[in-house]
Amino acid sequence: MFLQTLITGLSIGGIYALMAVGYSLVFSVLNFSNFAHGAVIMLGAYVGLALATKLSLGFGLVLAGSIAGAGIIAVLNERLAYSSLRRRKAPSLYLMISAMGCAVFLENLVYATIGSRFYAFPEFFGRQIVTLGESSVSLLDVGAFVFALAAILGLHLFISRTRTGIAIRAGVSDMTMCSLMGVDLDRLISIVFLLAGGFAGVAGVFLGIKYLVYPTMGWVTNKAYIAAVIGGLGSLPGALAGGLILGVVETFVSVYISSVMRDVFSFTLLIAFLVLRPNGLLGRDSEEKV
């Protein structure tokens, strides 16, 4: 029972981490809270759903299509709603308000066109079970966890090794300076949104398979904000650690205490971290980001 709870927790935590990584990436480069991230996750899930039901594609292609779709949506979102604010060097509060507007707009767009129905993905993994010692866990849970880890490791390599990754790190530290090192900021920011959107697509597909696809499913991103705060806003290893910790803690609370208490507990954790340790577990000193 313990191991099973742990694996379920890690699997949910892996999905939280995928969401938190994309959210954190945008936050650390542009220094604003991209509330439209949840809507991109939701749209990614719909793209995956369409590929799975209308075209009957297999899991791998569904995932790839959803990554590409959500990535492009995120880039368009930036180009249409944020880029002109950014170029005019508007305060980040304006970007945040624009992001909230985008979230509500995209959700209602889905209501108006696709409708409010709840959809289920086809059963990709059936009810396949992996047996580990005494307990058995679903293949989906193990897969979600492993895939989340692999994707985040890939992102880490990208950020630390490639030319573009290093430019992203320079941009995190000082955008103007980064452009004066010869980096095209518009292109760089599009890449950041493409990455964040790609991660949102993965999260959307896993969420959709695990639960259901519906217009407000993106609100689960609230959990990604909590995960990002626990790990330290703007830190990638922090987003991973925060996501996993939150997923595991939540699952243990629902199993051993009560599932009604789950969200009460999560948001209490958020407030406790903001009060006691605002930089999170692995975050930088908040004074560095001015």
Add this chain to the structure above:
Amino acid sequence: MTTPTPLLSVRGLTRDFGGIRAVDSFSFDVPEGSITGIIGPNGAGKTTVFNLITGVYRPTAGDILFKGEPIGGHRPDRIVRAGIARTFQNIRLFNRRSCLENVLTPLLQREKSNFFAALAGTPSARRTERSLREKAFDLLTSLGLDAFAPLQANTLPYGLQRKLEIARALATNPSLLLLDEPAAGMNPEETRSLARLIAEVREKFNVTILLIEHHMDLVMNICSPVIVINFGALLAEGTPDEVRANPDVVAAYLGKGRKGK
């Protein structure tokens, strides 16, 4: 006698911020190979001129010609790639990174690298990185910073951080280097050694230098021509001696005498 085309030529440059005209039809030339100085009272618009040349701000009006090509209003990264690098009055290093990594950043952005090779850390990618690290180290050495290569940039004393900023600017391989108050906060001894360094950098890296400075002795010793800006507009230009003798310049700096001549 024909005068060669200047490396940088600014014509009628104007920039408004709301109702304030920070730079007002400002024109000047930077001859190739020179150390040109811009002086002017605080708030005269000197740094704004740098921000306009490097594309951080867009000009409201006017032209900026670099090697005869218009660059006014281009993106900062295009201007850097065209060959203009700068330092800042308030030092802006990548504080949490080592000195070596600070210089490495622009070197890496110039390099055409194979994305997947870099991701996988293949031997050829590692070789490229090693050679860039050597290049970065050489740049640090030529500015006397080799001993500080592994140290985090913001742990360096102020004067050395300024030198590191110059090293990082040089790593973009500029033909024109803009220095914004390089001697700010330095004592007379440090200022003299900075003057020597600037002259050395010009020789060694074959760059033209345009600098803003308040230390008059530095400007008068190494700069020619000297350009004086006041209220965003050109007040005077010429050799240090000409500028020093110009009554308008004296008035702008010291105020008009009561006696009046």
